[in-house]
Amino acid sequence: xxxxxxxxxxxxxxxxxxxxxxxxxxxxxxxxxxxxxxxxxxxxxxxxxxxxxxxxxxxxxxxxxxxxxxxxxxxxxxxxxxxxxxxxxxxxxxxxxxxxxxxxxxxxxxxxxxxxxxxxxxxxxxxxxxxxxxxxxxxxxxxxxxxxxxxxxxxxxxxxxxxxxxxxxxxxxxxxxxxxxxxxxxxxxxxxxxxxxxxxxxxxxxxxxxxxxxxxxxxxxxxxxxxxxxxxxxxxxxxxxxxxxxxxxxxxxxxxxxxxxxxxxxxxxxxxxxxxxxxxxxxxxxxxxxxxxxxxxxxxxxxxxxxxxxxxxxxxxxxxxxxxxxxxxxxxxxxxxxxxxxxxxxxxxxxxxxxxxxxxxxxxxxxxxxxxxxxxxxxxxxxxxxxxxxxxxxxxxxx
Amino acid sequence: xxxxxxxxxxxxxxxxxxxxxxxxxxxxxxxxxxxxxxxxxxxxxxxxxxxxxxxxxxxxxxxxxxxxxxxxxxxxxxxxxxxxxxxxxxxxxxxxxxxxxxxxxxxxxxxxxxxxxxxxxxxxxxxxxxxxxxxxxxxxxxxxxxxxxxxxxxxxxxxxxxxxxxxxxxxxxxxxxxxxxxxxxxxxxxxxxxxxxxxxxxxxxxxxxxxxxxxxxxxxxxxxxxxxxxxxxxxxxxxxxxxxxxxxxxxxxxx
Amino acid sequence: xxxxxxxxxxxxxxxxxxxxxxxxxxxxxxxxxxxxxxxxxxxxxxxxxxxxxxxxxxxxxxxxxxxxxxxxxxxxxxxxxxxxxxxxxxxxxxxxxxxxxxxxxxxxxxxxxxxxxxxxxxxxxxxxxxx
Numbered sequence: 001x002x003x004x005x006x007x008x009x010x011x012x013x014x015x016x017x018x019x020x021x022x023x024x025x026x027x028x029x030x031x032x033x034x035x036x037x038x039x040x041x042x043x044x045x046x047x048x049x050x051x052x053x054x055x056x057x058x059x060x061x062x063x064x065x066x067x068x069x070x071x072x073x074x075x076x077x078x079x080x081x082x083x084x085x086x087x088x089x090x091x092x093x094x095x096x097x098x099x100x101x102x103x104x105x106x107x108x109x110x111x112x113x114x115x116x117x118x119x120x121x122x123x124x125x126x127x128x129x130x131x132x133x134x135x136x137x138x139x140x141x142x143x144x145x146x147x148x149x150x151x152x153x154x155x156x157x158x159x160x161x162x163x164x165x166x167x168x169x170x171x172x173x174x175x176x177x178x179x180x181x182x183x184x185x186x187x188x189x190x191x192x193x194x195x196x197x198x199x200x201x202x203x204x205x206x207x208x209x210x211x212x213x214x215x216x217x218x219x220x221x222x223x224x225x226x227x228x229x230x231x232x233x234x235x236x237x238x239x240x241x242x243x244x245x246x247x248x249x250x251x252x253x254x255x256x257x258x259x260x261x262x263x264x265x266x267x268x269x270x271x272x273x274x275x276x277x278x279x280x281x282x283x284x285x286x287x288x289x290x291x292x293x294x295x296x297x298x299x300x301x302x303x304x305x306x307x308x309x310x311x312x313x314x315x316x317x318x319x320x321x322x323x324x325x326x327x328x329x330x331x332x333x334x335x336x337x338x339x340x341x342x343x344x345x346x347x348x349x350x351x352x353x354x355x356x357x358x359x360x361x362x363x364x365x366x367x368x369x370x371x372x373x374x375x376x377x378x379x380x381x382x383x384x385x386x387x388x389x390x391x392x393x394x395x396x397x398x399x
Numbered sequence: 400x401x402x403x404x405x406x407x408x409x410x411x412x413x414x415x416x417x418x419x420x421x422x423x424x425x426x427x428x429x430x431x432x433x434x435x436x437x438x439x440x441x442x443x444x445x446x447x448x449x450x451x452x453x454x455x456x457x458x459x460x461x462x463x464x465x466x467x468x469x470x471x472x473x474x475x476x477x478x479x480x481x482x483x484x485x486x487x488x489x490x491x492x493x494x495x496x497x498x499x500x501x502x503x504x505x506x507x508x509x510x511x512x513x514x515x516x517x518x519x520x521x522x523x524x525x526x527x528x529x530x531x532x533x534x535x536x537x538x539x540x541x542x543x544x545x546x547x548x549x550x551x552x553x554x555x556x557x558x559x560x561x562x563x564x565x566x567x568x569x570x571x572x573x574x575x576x577x578x579x580x581x582x583x584x585x586x587x588x589x590x591x592x593x594x595x596x597x598x599x600x601x602x603x604x605x606x607x608x609x610x611x612x613x614x615x616x617x618x619x620x621x622x623x624x625x626x627x628x629x630x631x632x633x634x635x636x637x638x639x640x641x642x643x644x645x646x647x648x649x650x651x652x653x654x
Numbered sequence: 655x656x657x658x659x660x661x662x663x664x665x666x667x668x669x670x671x672x673x674x675x676x677x678x679x680x681x682x683x684x685x686x687x688x689x690x691x692x693x694x695x696x697x698x699x700x701x702x703x704x705x706x707x708x709x710x711x712x713x714x715x716x717x718x719x720x721x722x723x724x725x726x727x728x729x730x731x732x733x734x735x736x737x738x739x740x741x742x743x744x745x746x747x748x749x750x751x752x753x754x755x756x757x758x759x760x761x762x763x764x765x766x767x768x769x770x771x772x773x774x775x776x777x778x779x780x781x782x783x784x785x
Contacts, residue, residue: 037586038550039567044480048552048565108550108565108587115530115549126529126553187523187644188559341561342493342514346480536726544723545773571772577780579743585772600728 001145001152004378005371011223015370019363026360029353030105038108041354046346047337049106051358054329056102058208059365060179061201061328063095063136065209067172068239074165080235083380084228087220088213089144090372092172095209096137098365103130105357125181132175139168144372152379176201183336191269191336194257196250201328203247208324210236210243211317216373218314224377230310237313241301244320248294251327268343273335278345280338287331293323442537443620444520445594446649447608448631449513453615456488456511463513464488466610470595472583474570483564485592486515486607495652497641507654513607513616516541516562516592517640517648524554524563533589539621539649540594550587559644563591594618621649689763692755701732701745715742715770742774752778 008016033040043050066088072078073085104110121127143165150157180198187193214236221227258266271277273287297319300306307313334348350358402410454460467473467486476482488511491504495512498504518541525535532548535541555563569586577583581597584590595605603609608616619628628651631637637651655661700707702714718740721727730738730745738745750756753776761768 037566037568039481039586043567045482045564046480046561048555103551106551108552108589109548110550112530112547112549115532115547119530119547121529121531124527124529124553126527126551130529182553186527186557186559187646188641189556337556341559342489343496344493534724542723546719546723569772577775577784579775579777579780582743582773582775585769596726600726 001148001375001379002371004375007378008374012370012374016367019367019370022363023360023367026357026363029356030360032353033105033357034110038106040351042349042351044346044348046340046344047334047348049333049337050348051330051350051354052102052106054333055358055361056099056106057179057333058325058329059095059099059102060133060176061205061324062209062212063092063099063133063140064172064176064202064205065213066092066140067169068206068210069213069236070165070172071169074162075169080229080231082229082232083226084213084217084232084236086144086147086376086380087217087228087373088209089140089147090376091209091213091216091369092140093137093144093372094365094369096133096140096175097368098361099133100137101361101364102358105361125178125185129175129178129182132171132178136168136171136175139164139171143168148375148379173202176205183332188341189336190263190265191332193266194254196254200247200250200254203243203250204324204328207240207243207247208321208328211240211320214240214317215314215321216369218310220373220377224374224381226377226381233310233313234308237301237307237317240317240320241298241307244294244298244301247324248298268339269335272338272345273331277339280345280347282347282349283331283334286326290323290326290331293319294327297323441622442539444539444622444649445518445599446539446619446621446628446651447515447594447605448617448619448628448637448651448653450615450617450631450653451507451510451512452653453613454510454513455613455615456513460612461488462610462612463607463616466606467592469576469578470598470606471581471593472570472574472578474566474573474583475575476568476570476573481567483566483570483590485564485590486513488512489514494640495638497643498638512652514560514562514640515607515650516594517560517646517650518592518594520647520649521645523557523559523644523646527553527557529553536596540596541591542596543590543593545582545584545588545590548588550589552589554589559641559646560648563589565589689760691757691759692752694749694751694756696749698749699734700749701730701738703733715746718742742770743777747776747778754778 041050041052069081069085069088073081104113107113116127116130143161146161146164147157150161177198180201183189183192184194184197214233217228217233255270258270268277272280273283275281276284297316300312300316301320307316337346338348339345464484464486468475471485473485474483491507491510491512492500494514495504495507518539520535520539522535522541525533525541528534529551530547530549532544533541533554534544550565552565555565566584566586566588571577571583571585574583595603595607598605605616605618608618617628617631619626621628623629631653632651635653637653639648639651642648707714718730721730722740728740730740732738747753753771760766
């Protein structure tokens with residue numbers, strides 16, 4: 001079926017070519033990083049995780065968000081999501097692939113990556129994170145493939161597929177909970193040492209992922225005519241509205257606990273992020289931009305008339321995605337390291353090679369998503385095939 | 400037997416999983432820290448006591464730092480962002496920030512105190528390492544295996560004392576004077592004070608302790624009530640860094 | 655066959671590429687002697703028999719590595735009953751003083767890429783660099 005990804009017009013190949021160029025540039029930068037060391041990034045002894053891990057953290061959320069469409073469709077037979085579910089699963093595959101790549105380029109000794117499997121250490125959350133991410137990638141790849149293959153051949157999906165899909169639902173929640181646990185179990189990092197971190201991660205995942213899915217579905221309709229349906233996008237938009245509201249509420253709750261208790265260590269991190277500390281204010285405009293975007297997006301999303309206008313919905317989704325990308329990415333990661341355990345305030349800014357490598361990985365993910373979406377559009381769009389809606393909805397309801 | 404490509408790949412994948420499975424079982428089964436040395440004797444619990452009254456940092460003394468650098472080929476990097484340090488001096492207000500800024504610490508205000516890895520009894524860095532490249536030995540030392548470290552820097556995020564350094568660049572050209580008796584490290588691995596475990600194996604004391612001309616650093620067995628360190632701890636009030644975190648450091652400071 | 659020219663040309667190119675190591679080395683006159691590591695002078699013996707060391711010195715070193723770093727076990731009793739320190743720099747290079755004339759000979763011949771020397775010190779190279 002992947003051969004359907006090989007047929008496309010001039011725009012399609014131009015897009016893939018542009019992505020390939022970004023990938024090559026990033027590969028060259030990574031070669032330099034392998035030779036010289038991670039010193040070519042903007043990381044330092046105080047800020048030991050930055051752009052790469054920020055992208056990883058944010059993208060795990062996007063990957064987990066497939067559950068927002070899978071759960072209603074498969075567990076509750078919510079047929080409105082009939083056409084968009086497969087897109088969510090393909091997006092999850094591409095997002096998890098990016099996550100694993102970001103972790104890989106962040107490692108100081110990538111040749112030893114398999115040590116995580118050779119010397120399994122169950123007390124380490126990172127060990128579990130690698131396992132559940134790899135498992136989630138495999139799950140979604142299998143699900144997407146089996147689903148599309150069955151449709152392509154015009155047969156109902158195999159019986160074993162449904163329990164596998166049902167398994168992917170708690171698994172999706174687990175990948176992002178485990179990622180949050182990476183941070184929330186560290187006693188010396190007071191921005192992260194909160195039980196609310198995992199719920200915050202899930203709320204922002206379930207806002208940013210579906211927001212991206214809405215935008216991609218709209219783009220897909222524009223480019224290929226494959227239409228998931230207005231009702232699906234509207235329902236998803238409503239979900240984004242509520243989850244974004246919950247996310248903002250969680251942030252406000254955090255601010256109250258930290259500032260009302262006046263606990264100094266946690267306060268310093270928020271002061272660095274929103275006000276600047278000791279002359280280091282690099283992230284202040286970044287964080288406030290995230291806040292403004294969040295407020296504007298909620299203004300649109302919580303007003304039914306605006307949310308029901310597809311162009312305004314698209315704008316709101318773009319704002320949600322950008323706001324959460326800034327907050328949960330660099331904001332959360334760099335903010336956790338500044339001030340350092342010894343109270344030092346060190347700035348962080350990614351270097352050019354670092355950005356090139358990050359862009360290359362985003363390009364790999366975009367390439368994967370493009371090809372997968374192309375295959376979906378081609379398979380689903382086949383005029384001679386059966387109606388995907390009725391054929392598909394029948395299978396999961398079997399006793 | 401005929402097998403199509405998918406079945407073959409599936410079988411290969413399952414076999415790979417099975418091969419790592421036995422090691423997972425071993426990892427789950429074997430936990431806990433040995434309380435005896437490999438020879439079977441009751442293990443000491445190594446600790447250090449730093450007497451802040453004796454430390455001559457205010458006169459510019461860096462003997463302990465220089466000794467550690469020489470003994471372990473610790474590199475000197477130009478940029479502060481990439482620095483590697485095993486033992487160094489930190490202003491009292493930063494090393495003991497949790498004590499706040501009241502009037503009780505005026506005697507120590509502005510004093511630079513030697514700080515190093517605390518070799519905690521309940522180390523968060525050991526808890527998070529995904530490959531057991533750092534672990535707690537029976538004698539209390541939190542060890543590093545530079546052959547196994549994958550450079551993920553999770554231990555650096557976990558350490559609440561900022562005691563660990565990463566080799567952002569190749570350290571070898573930046574070592575002032577290479578000591579052939581100890582390896583250098585390579586780029587991409589984390590390092591920290593190891594309580595001179597290689598010198599302890601030869602019956603010698605840590606380099607910093609032996610280099611201090613005022614004998615401000617004392618090293619010994621915290622489990623032995625008759626040791627010099629225990630005697631010092633009985634004589635005066637001692638502090639540890641960030642005790643509220645439950646890490647149980649093995650490095651004590653006499654104010 | 656319409657594409658005969660392309661097929662034959664492609665096959666010829668493939669054969670040329672795949673046999674490159676052979677005809678290139680013949681043309682360049684590459685010497686055909688094997689590696690000649692220079693054994694240390696004197697009548698001292700290695701920590702193990704030559705045949706074993708030739709085949710398995712890497713396994714021995716890995717075992718030593720884990721014994722010293724993870725097992726706190728620093729002493730090795732050889733088959734001759736003598737005790738040696740489990741150290742690449744002190745014990746191995748203590749006798750095989752010239753890494754360039756011993757270790758590198760076979761490693762270069764076999765294109766073996768090692769990372770050991772990124773950390774472990776070769777005293778001879780160190781002295782040369784310091785001069």
